[in-house]
Amino acid sequence: MTIDLAGLLAYAASFGVLAAINVVICLSLELQWGRAGLFNAGVAGFVAVGAYASALLTAEPAAGHLAGPGLPVIAGLAAGSVTAGALSVAVGSLARRLRGDYLAIATFGAAVVLELLLRNLTPLTGGPLGLAFIPRPFAGLADRPLAFALASFAWVGFIALVLYVGIGRLVDGPWGRTLRAVRDDERAAASLGKSPVRFRLEAFALGGALMGLGGALKAHTLGFIAPEHFPPTLTFQVWAMLVLGGAGRRQGAVLGAVLVTALWSATDLLLAFFVPAGAQAQLAPLRIVVVGALLALGLLWRPRGLLAERLRVSRYL
Amino acid sequence: MSVQWLIDGAIQGSVLALGAGGVTLTYANLRFGHFAHGELVAAGGYLALATVGLLGGAVPALGAALGPTTVSGALLVGTLVAGAGVAALALLLERFVYRRLRARAAGISAVMASFGVSMALRALLESAFTSSPRYYSEELSIAIERGGVRATPDQLLVAATALALLLAVHLVLGHSRLGRSMRAAAENPALAAVTGIDVGRMAMASWIVVGLLAGVTGVAIGVLGQVRPAMGAELLLPFFTAAVLGGLGSLPGALVGGLLVGLAESWAVATAGSEWRGATAFVIFVAVLGLRPGGLFGRPA
Amino acid sequence: MTALEVRGLVAGYESGAPAVRGVDLVVRAGEFVAVIGPNGAGKSTLVRAIAGVVPASAGEIRVAGQDLGKLPAYRRARLGLGFVPQTENVFAALSVRENLVLVAECAGRPAAAGIEVALGAFPELAPLLGRPAGVLSGGERQRLAVARALIAQPRVLLLDEPSAGLAPPVVERLLATLRALAAEGLAVVLVEQNVRAAFAVADRVELLVAGECRLAGSPASLAADPAFAAHYLGVPRPGAPA
Numbered sequence A: 001m002t003i004d005l006a007g008l009l010a011y012a013a014s015f016g017v018l019a020a021i022n023v024v025i026c027l028s029l030e031l032q033w034g035r036a037g038l039f040n041a042g043v044a045g046f047v048a049v050g051a052y053a054s055a056l057l058t059a060e061p062a063a064g065h066l067a068g069p070g071l072p073v074i075a076g077l078a079a080g081s082v083t084a085g086a087l088s089v090a091v092g093s094l095a096r097r098l099r100g101d102y103l104a105i106a107t108f109g110a111a112v113v114l115e116l117l118l119r120n121l122t123p124l125t126g127g128p129l130g131l132a133f134i135p136r137p138f139a140g141l142a143d144r145p146l147a148f149a150l151a152s153f154a155w156v157g158f159i160a161l162v163l164y165v166g167i168g169r170l171v172d173g174p175w176g177r178t179l180r181a182v183r184d185d186e187r188a189a190a191s192l193g194k195s196p197v198r199f200r201l202e203a204f205a206l207g208g209a210l211m212g213l214g215g216a217l218k219a220h221t222l223g224f225i226a227p228e229h230f231p232p233t234l235t236f237q238v239w240a241m242l243v244l245g246g247a248g249r250r251q252g253a254v255l256g257a258v259l260v261t262a263l264w265s266a267t268d269l270l271l272a273f274f275v276p277a278g279a280q281a282q283l284a285p286l287r288i289v290v291v292g293a294l295l296a297l298g299l300l301w302r303p304r305g306l307l308a309e310r311l312r313v314s315r316y317l
Numbered sequence B: 001m002s003v004q005w006l007i008d009g010a011i012q013g014s015v016l017a018l019g020a021g022g023v024t025l026t027y028a029n030l031r032f033g034h035f036a037h038g039e040l041v042a043a044g045g046y047l048a049l050a051t052v053g054l055l056g057g058a059v060p061a062l063g064a065a066l067g068p069t070t071v072s073g074a075l076l077v078g079t080l081v082a083g084a085g086v087a088a089l090a091l092l093l094e095r096f097v098y099r100r101l102r103a104r105a106a107g108i109s110a111v112m113a114s115f116g117v118s119m120a121l122r123a124l125l126e127s128a129f130t131s132s133p134r135y136y137s138e139e140l141s142i143a144i145e146r147g148g149v150r151a152t153p154d155q156l157l158v159a160a161t162a163l164a165l166l167l168a169v170h171l172v173l174g175h176s177r178l179g180r181s182m183r184a185a186a187e188n189p190a191l192a193a194v195t196g197i198d199v200g201r202m203a204m205a206s207w208i209v210v211g212l213l214a215g216v217t218g219v220a221i222g223v224l225g226q227v228r229p230a231m232g233a234e235l236l237l238p239f240f241t242a243a244v245l246g247g248l249g250s251l252p253g254a255l256v257g258g259l260l261v262g263l264a265e266s267w268a269v270a271t272a273g274s275e276w277r278g279a280t281a282f283v284i285f286v287a288v289l290g291l292r293p294g295g296l297f298g299r300p301a
Numbered sequence C: 001m002t003a004l005e006v007r008g009l010v011a012g013y014e015s016g017a018p019a020v021r022g023v024d025l026v027v028r029a030g031e032f033v034a035v036i037g038p039n040g041a042g043k044s045t046l047v048r049a050i051a052g053v054v055p056a057s058a059g060e061i062r063v064a065g066q067d068l069g070k071l072p073a074y075r076r077a078r079l080g081l082g083f084v085p086q087t088e089n090v091f092a093a094l095s096v097r098e099n100l101v102l103v104a105e106c107a108g109r110p111a112a113a114g115i116e117v118a119l120g121a122f123p124e125l126a127p128l129l130g131r132p133a134g135v136l137s138g139g140e141r142q143r144l145a146v147a148r149a150l151i152a153q154p155r156v157l158l159l160d161e162p163s164a165g166l167a168p169p170v171v172e173r174l175l176a177t178l179r180a181l182a183a184e185g186l187a188v189v190l191v192e193q194n195v196r197a198a199f200a201v202a203d204r205v206e207l208l209v210a211g212e213c214r215l216a217g218s219p220a221s222l223a224a225d226p227a228f229a230a231h232y233l234g235v236p237r238p239g240a241p242a
Helices: A005-035 A043-058 A073-094 A100-120 A145-172 A174-184 A186-191 A196-222 A232-245 A250-274 A277-301 B004-030 B037-058 B073-102 B108-129 B153-175 B177-187 B189-195 B199-224 B233-246 B251-272 B274-291 C043-051 C073-078 C096-106 C111-121 C123-128 C138-151 C168-183 C195-201 C219-224 C226-232
Strands: B144-146 B149-151 C002-014 C017-028 C032-036 C056-063 C081-084 C156-160 C187-191 C204-209 C212-217
Touching (some): A005 A043, A005 A145, A005 A196, A005 A232, A043 A073, A073 A100, A073 B274, A100 B274, A145 A174, A174 A186, A232 A250, A232 A277, A232 B108, A277 B073, A277 B108, B004 B037, B004 B177, B004 B199, B004 B233, B004 B251, B037 B108, B037 B199, B037 B233, B073 B199, B153 B177, B153 B199, B153 B251, B177 B189, B177 B199, B177 C096, B189 B199, B189 C073, B251 B274, C002 C043, C002 C187, C017 C043, C017 C187, C017 C212, C032 C043, C032 C168, C073 C081, C081 C138, C096 C138, C111 C138, C123 C138, C156 C168, C168 C187, C168 C195, C195 C219, C219 C226
Parallel strands (some): C032 C204
Antiparallel strands (some): B144 B149, C002 C017, C002 C056
C-alpha cells in the first residue's frame, strides 16, 4: 500500500479550512459568552444568515432565485458580517437586559425561525435545496485538489489569524476592560457612567457579526449552502468547542475549535471506513452523543475558564 | 371563516400547556431553563410506544381500542410507564449532570449542559429508533361533528387528560405539604434547609413531577400525531413561549399561555399556511418580551 | 444543663483566612448569650456555621450532647437547632400562614399547634396570616422569622442580627420576647451589632474579634472592664448599663 502524500496533505489542508472556520465562529462565541457573559443558543442561525447574505450578493444571476449582483467575495464577507451583526442587535434588544434565560430562549427561537425562513422563502433562499454556484476564491485551481486546498486554507487561515489578533487587541484594550467590568459587577460599572446594556449589546453584535463572517467563509469554501449545513447541532458543537477549550481565553477557543473539529472528522472517517453502509445511519447520531458527553464532562470536571471568574458567593451556601 | 381553527387551536394548546407546565415547573423549582425538555417528552413518547408494542402483542385484550378512540389499554399502561420512566430519566440527569451545575452562580451552565443533554438524548433516540415516524395505532380516530366543527375522540381525550393533569399538579403543589416544601426550597434553599427541609430531596421531587408531565406530554403528542425523536424538540419554542407568556413559574399561567399559543398557531395556519406555524410562537415571545416581560401571571421579579 | 456546646470551630473563608478561628461556645438551657464584636469579626459566620449553612472545616457542634457537626443543615434543624438568618428569613412568595405551617410540618407537629405557638409569641401576626410574607414590613418580617423558628420547638435558637434596620421600640419588644423565651428554658444565641441592646438582655456577652473569642462575661463584669467600656460602650462610665 502506497501512501498518497499529496492526498494526505490535501486532506489535512481541507481539515485546516474547516478548523479555521470553526475557530472564527468559536472566537465570536467566546466574545459573547467568555467576555460578556451572554448566552447564545442560536449560533447556527447567525452563521446561516452570514452565509446566505454573502452568497446572495456574490452569486451570479441565475434562474430560480433572486441571487444576483455578483459582487466580489470580499464584499460578500462584509455584507454577511453586517447582516448577522444587525440581526444580533435586533435579537439582543429583545431580551432587554441581555441576561439569563430570556436571551437563551430569544436566540434559540431566532434560530428556529431563521431555519424556517431558509426553508420556505424559496425565491430568495432556494428553499431546502439552498444556493449553489457561490464563488470560491482560487476556484481556478479546483482541478488540482492539493493546490486548491492549500490556497483555501491560506486565505481562510489568514482571516482567522487576523481576527485572533484583532480580537486580542480589542479585549485587552479599554473596551474589553469595560466589558469585563460590566460582566463582573454591573452596578459598579453603571456607577462609573458605563451603560451595561450598551456594552453588552455591542459585544453581542460584534460576536454575531463574526459568526456571520464564519458563515460567509463556509459559503465561499463549500461553493453551495443549504439549511442542513446550519443545523441546531452546529450551535451545540460550537458550545462544546468553547467549553472544552475554556471560555475567557482566546487560546481556549482556538484549541477547542481544533479539537472538536478533529474529533468530528475522525469519527466521520471511522464511520466511513469501519462501519458497513447499512449501519452508518444508526451510528452517525452517536457522534453527537460523544460530543454531548464531552460537553457535559467538560462542564463538570473542567469548569475553570468557564465560570472561574464568574463565581459569586451566593446568599448562604 | 369557520371556527374550526378555534377547536384545533384549543386542542393543540392543551398539549402545549402540558409541555409548558413542565418547563415552567423546572424554571420555578430548579431555577433554570431546561432545553432538554423536548427530549424528555420524546422519551415518553417512545417508552409508551415500546410498552404498546410489548403489551399489545402479549395480551390481545389490551391491544384493542377503547370506546370511540384509538387509544388502547396497552397505551394507558404505556402512559404510566412513560410518566414513571421519564421521571426516572430526569432523576438520573439530576444526579449525574444538573445537581452540581445548578449550584453554580448564574445557573447558566446548567442551561448549557441541558443543551448538550438535549442533543445527546435526541441522537440516542435516532440511533435506537431511526428518525422515521411511528404510531401508537393504525386505526383512524373518526371525527365527531357538532354545529359545523369537528374533533376526534382522541383529540377530546387528550385535551381533557392534559387539563386534568395540569389541574391536579397545580392543586397538589398549591395545597399539600410536599408542594409547600417544594416552593419553599425553590424560593430560598438556604432558609428551607434551616427550616428542616431536605432541599436535595425537594429537587428530586420536582424532577419527578416534571418527568411525569413530560412523559404524558409525549404520549399526548404521539396520540394526536407521530412519535419521532424530534417530536418534543420541535415544540420546545412554543413550550417556552407559553411558559413565558403565562409568567415563568406559574402553572395556571402555563395553561393559559399554552392555550393562547395553540390558538395563535392554529389561526396562523388557517390564515398564512402551515409552514409558518413554527414562527408564531417566536412572534408571541417577542411581543411578550416587549410588552410584558413578566408574563400574564408573573410574580413581580 | 448544657444545650449547645461548640468546641474549636473553624469556618468560613475570606481572602484566604478563616472567618472563625477556633471558637468555643457553651450555652446552658435558659441562658441568653449575646455575641458582639466589630464588623467582619466573624459573628455571622459563627452562627451560620453552627446552623450548617456555611461549612465548618474543624470543630464540634453538640446540641444536648449529640454531635451535629457532620450533619447537613436540615438535619440539624430537625434535631433542635433553630436559626433566624439576618436577611431573607421568610419565604416571601408563601403566605404568613404557609410559612408557619411549613415549619410545623417539618417538625412533625399539627399545623394548628404551630400557628398557636407563633401567635402565642407574637399575637400581632394574627391579622396577617393570609398575606404573602413578601409584603410584610421589616418588623413584621422579623417577628414572623422568629415565630417560624420557635414552632419547631428548638433547644437552641440562633439569631443573626434580628434588630438590623428595625425601629428601637420594635427591637425592644422583640428582645423582650426572646428574653421571656429564655426564661422558659430556651438557649438563645443572639448576634448583635448594637452593644447596648445586647447588654440589656443577655446573661452573658461574648466578644468576638478577628474570628476569636476575646472576652466573655456578664454584662456587668464587661462594663466594669475599662478597656472594653472605652472601646465598645463609647464613653467610659461606671457600673453596668441598665
